[in-house]
Amino acid sequence: MRVKISLITTLMLISGCSSFASKDTLPPASLIIKNGQVITMNDNKQLIKNGVVVINNDTIIAVGDHSLLSQYDAQRIIxxxxxxxxxxxxxxxxxxxxxxFRGLGEEGIENRLFAYFFPLESKKLSRELIYQATRLGAIDLAQSGVTTFADMYYHVDEMAKATKEVGLRAVLGETVIKFPVVDAKQPYGGLEYGQQFINDYKNDPLITPAFAPHAAYTVSKQKLQQINAISKKLNVPVLIHVGEFGNESARISDNPKQLSPVAWLHDIGVLDNRMVLAHAIHVDQADIDLIKQSGAGVAYNPMANAKGATGIAPAWEMYQQQLPMGLGTDGPMSSNQVDLWRTLSYAANMQRLKHNDRTIMIPEQVIELATIGGARALHMEDKIGSLEVGKKADVIIVETQSANMMPNYNPYATLVYQANPSNVSTTIVNGNIIMEQRQMTQVDSADVTKNIRAIEADIAEFAKELAKQAITSPSLMK
Ligand SMILES: [Zn+2]
Structure with a gap:
């Protein structure tokens, strides 16, 4: 009897008969992930035990329980x-x-930004260094489960090339600043560079081109207004540092009323829903109201803020008032990590210390900030940040077999307080598996290592001398 049925089934399949639910009739899926504890980060923060995520090409097409497995014809199942x-x-x-430059300038230098960072950058930055370093950084990000990063730097075309080679998604903002810099001999040269970059990458599936005016105290009112007008016309994000230091109001030129940086940006008409404000430490309730009204996003950088002793942002207040807010690390000299794992626990613990309250910023809220919150901050929540049908397939798998991951009663708490980058086993961006079992699949890792070793050897001696000078130099900031 069994033989007969299988014979009939085979005949039916050969003849293409559709009355049986055969494999041929199922909708196609390029990739299915099965047997996972699926954190969706949808509106209900649904958690699915023994869950399945179905991907076709670059898009998530189904999320649910194991019954989904029999409903798709998958090319590959993980x-x-x-x-x-x-x-x-x-x-x-x-x-x-x-x-x-990660690990340099750790000698206790006062005014490190002006006495160490800027001289180091002016001497050692190049197009080639930016490309090689971005490849290393993007590998570090992919291996630790970051699938999208927002960045403010120079030669963003090189960054885009490197980012795509690794396979990550990024919002890349060309820095606009009142000094000559590596990719612009004239002050504010980034404006022109940025427009060319935006033109070249406007329709890229992985790169969102942006402007990055450095800060209100390093970019003039007129240039900020010009950037605002162009960003409106081209519909691109504007990334900016705001309220990182306590003395920014006094350092903004053309600020006769001594408005706060947020109020000043509002006053000159550039605070809007394309902006992403990095840090927002020194902001009061009036500033928070203005940010909320404008729809600007906020990047909360708790670990960098702690390391730089710049202050504790009112992140719990902003979270409660539902500002579009995500987590950031700031640059690799500011927190020495590009991944978010340690930042996760800092995000919660700094707020708990500040408010003397252990009940706030629970792990589920921290994971929200690291995923959909970040997507909202970058104005990309329609595309990324949660595992939902129709969103881009940016998915990671975090293994739970290692000793540090056990027990695992509450996956949110396991992630925030136990996990580290090495627990990320697989990283998928736009439907492509870019890291599997800790191995990069697209970029030549050995070539990246070789190039970074050469850069390290070139910089080491110069950096030592610079540190000696920087320690004794008077503060340039005043
Ligand atoms: Zn920064």
Missing amino acids: DAQNGIVMPGMVNTHNHLPMIA
Whole structure:
């Protein structure tokens, strides 16, 4: 009897008969992830045990329980082995190429930005360094489960090339600043560079081109208004540092009323829903109201803020008032990590210390900030940040077999307080598996390592001398 049925089934399949639910009649899926604890980060923050995520090409086409497995004809199935399957994390503020300088300037230098960073950059930055360093940084990000990063730097075309080689998604903002810099001999040369870059990458599936005016105290009112007008016309984001230091109001030129940086940006008419404000530490309730009204996003960088002793942002207040807010690391000299794992616990613990309240910023809220919150901050929530039908397939698998991941009663708490980058086993961006079992699949990792070693050897001696000078130099900031 059994033989007869299988014979009939075979005949039916050969003849293409559709009355049986045969494999041929099922909708196609390029990739299915099964057997995962699926953190969806949808509006109900649904968590699916033994869940399945179905991807076709670059898009998520189904999320649900294991019954989905029999409903698709999958080209490839990955068994998550009861690991945590979640949206790729979003790092909302970075200066990734500075990874070439990671670990330098740690001698206790006062006014490190002006006495060390800027001289180091002016001497050692190049197009080639930016490309090589971005490749390293993007590998670091992919191996730690960040699938989208927002960045403010120079030669963003090189960054875009490197980012795409690794396979990550990024919002790349060309820096506009009142000094000559590596890619612009004239002050504010980034304006022109940025427009060319936006033109070249406007329709790229992975790169969102942007402007990055450095800050209100390093870019004039007129240039900020010009950037605002162009960004409106081209519909691109504007990334900017705001309220990172306590003395910014006094340093803004053309600020006779001594408005706060947020109020000043509002006053000159540039605070809008294309802006992403990095840091927002020194902001009061009036500033928070203005940010909320404008629809601007906020990048909360708790670890960099702590390391730089710049202050504790009112992140809990902004979270409660539902500002579009995500997590960032700031550059690799500011927190020495580009991944978000340590930032996750800082995000919660700094707020708990500040408010003397252990009940706030619970792990589920922190993971929200690291995923859909980050997507909202970058104005990309329609596209990324959660595992939902129709969104781009940016997905990571975090294994739960290692000793540090056990027990795993509450996956949100496991992620925030136990996990580290090495627990990320697989990273998928736009439907492509860019890292699997810790191995990069698209970029030549050995070539990246070789080039970074050469850069390190070139910089080491110069950096030592610079540190000696910087320690004794008077503050340039005043
Ligand atoms: Zn920054």
